[in-house]
Each structure stands twice: as structure tokens, then as C-alpha cells.
């Protein structure tokens with residue numbers, strides 16, 4: 001998938017904007033263990049979302065979610081690995097999502113993060129996540145409620161999380177890059 005995103009702060013129509021795809025970057029043994037696990041449930045309508053949430057012990061969540069390169073939201077139990085939820089493939093977004101019922105029917109995503117150490121997606125994944133939620137008939141908060149800033153340290157190669165705007169590797173104290181760089185683009 002080609003990367004041609006607008007600069008941060010600008011807005012493009014979600015339908016028109018190509019979304020970056022993220023490959024799995026987590027531990028190989030986690031991916032291997034996920035091979036036999038069922039993928040997340042695809043949800044492409046409000047009816048499917050309500051049905052899926054109705055089968056969960058706690059419909060509020062949070063749940064594991066991924067957005068496939070097909071743009072489809074997939075939901076799984078929170079204990080599920082993102083790589084299992086995604087069926088092993090690349091994603092346009094991944095994280096955790098919590099829902100609330102809406103008066104008059106339907107659901108709204110009230111908490112949405114990009115917290116996935118398997119995919120470490122950029123916070124710029126939001127438009128793809130929003131589009132998938134909209135396709136699933138769910139309202140959303142208009143942005144990530146928990147935005148995790150992942151960067152790969154060019155000093156030691158480890159993936160670090162930037163905390164409180166402090167772009168320094170927690171492993172070796174090298175400066176971290178300003179732009180997302182965790183993995184090469186998905187071809």
C-alpha cells in the first residue's frame with residue numbers, strides 16, 4: 001500500500017486518503033502461537049456490531065480490534081493478540097476499543113486506542129479506524145482517546161513508546177526520530 005498521507009493537521013476526505021498499512025513487528029513466538037487461533041469477527045454493519053457485543057460477557061469492553069487492509073473492523077476478546085485478530089496479515093490500524101449503547105439503538109465507540117505492541121501503528125492510523133467504525137455503524141470520539149507514540153530507536157533498534165512528548169529511548173537514551181519509523185512500508 002502506497003503512503004501518500006497529508007501532513008499532520010490537515011484534513012482529507014477519509015474515502016480519498018490512502019491509508020498506511022502496518023506489518024506485524026512483535027515477537028515471532030507470539031505470531032506462531034496465534035496461527036491456530038480464530039481471527040477476529042468482521043463487523044461491517046450496526047446489526048453485526050450489536051449482535052457481536054450481545055455475545056460478550058461485558059458489552060462495554062474494552063476489546064481487541066484490528067482494521068484489515070480491506071478496511072474492515074475485526075473484534076476479539078481483549079486477551080486476543082492483535083496478530084491473531086488480524087489473521088496474521090497487515091493492518092490499517094489496531095488497538096483497544098470500548099463501546100457504549102446509544103439511546104434509540106446502536107453503539108458508539110467511547111474509548112479507542114492504537115495500543116498494539118504487535119503492530120505499533122502510528123497515531124496517523126485514526127482516519128482508517130474511524131472509517132471502519134463508521135462502516136460498522138458505530139459513532140466514535142473523533143480521534144484516539146489514548147494515542148500511543150511508537151518509535152524505533154536508531155541507536156539500539158528497540159521499539160520505544162514516547163511518553164509525555166519525551167523523544168528519548170528508554171533502553172539506551174538515544175534521541176528518537178520525530179516521525180513514525182517502526183517498520184518499512186508494506187509493499
Ligand SMILES: [Zn+2]
Pocket residue numbers: 153154155156157158169170171172173174
Ligand atoms: Zn535505544
